[in-house]
Amino acid sequence: MGNEETFRSFIQDHIDKRSGERRGRLERGYGHAESLFLRNVWWPLRGDFQHLHPEYEVLDWRGRPYFADFAWLPGRVKLIFEIKGYASHVRDMDRQKYCNELNREAFLHAMGYHVISFAYDDVERNPALCMSMLRMVIGRHQSSQSPITRVMLSENEVIRLAIQQAEPIRPKDVEKHFEIDHKTAVNLLRKLCAKGWLLPSYRGNRERIVRYELAHDFFRNLDD
Incomplete structure (x- = not known):
């Protein structure tokens, strides 16, 4: 199976398992930044999508649904990956959005999640750096079932x-x-x-x- 077929199969598998807005977000089209992360960073480093969940829904500190770009959930480990573009996360962010983002990340940390953010520019132009960072992050939280020595x-x-x-x-x-x-x-x-x-x-x-x-x-x- 080629890489493109593998990516499509990965997304379709999650579509088939979901309903409501969880399903709709994937059916309406997966984001360019997220797709780039899969192709440039995750797949070259890991070679599979085991335990990786796209558009992963969690509740924020207000009890409202929030969809993370990815969650990696191999057992007790709970990592959330966000791909952040400069425009949406810096240039166009007002004070309230900034507060909400920090509150959400603090709340997720309290709930046992570790939020890891990657800049879209690095995912696109410097994926080797992202892979090095991701390798260290995963190595820190690697489950005992993984082949790492x-x-x-x-x-x-x-x-x-x-x-x-x-x-x-x-x-x-x-x-x-x-x-x-x-x-x-x-x-x-x-x-x-x-x-x-x-x-x-x-x-x-x-x-x-x-x-x-x-x-x-x-x-x-x-x-x-």
């Missing part, structure tokens, strides 16, 4: 720890965070150096590595 999860978590600290990371930081021994922590940091994600920081005449810092190209590679 413990090593990959550990590596991603070390990078997140380094970013959160905003300073070079030490083996003892990794030991404390994961509750592992010194040798295991050092091996994990060395693997990330071999991948080019971290750089070692030496003490003295390059005799001993004491810290590890994010490689200068790490964020640049995300933006390539």
Whole structure:
């Protein structure tokens, strides 16, 4: 089955399962931005639409229905993805719409959803950046049924720890965070150096590595 047939089958499957406005929103035509996200970002990264729900209906803090662009619901994880264009979400937004959007996102977070927004311009022109961001987000919330390995999860978590600290990371930081021994922590940091994600920081005449810092190209590679 070709990609276009796969996309149409994905939408049609959700149409067949819905009724009322939930069905009508998909039957009236799926948005260009959302379709672009599927084609440029989600499909190249994931290769399937498992657990992904388009035009997902939830209630906002006022009890009114709200349709998110996508929801990814693999078990306990509840991620909402929004594709935001500059015109509708910035240029044409008034104060009340701005308040409503922030209130809705805070309410959804309180209800256990994590709202992730992507700029339409990036989805269209820089999908590699969106895929990198999406990979990190999903890796953070990956369910145990997914094929991602413990090593990959550990590596991603070390990078997140380094970013959160905003300073070079030490083996003892990794030991404390994961509750592992010194040798295991050092091996994990060395693997990330071999991948080019971290750089070692030496003490003295390059005799001993004491810290590890994010490689200068790490964020640049995300933006390539």
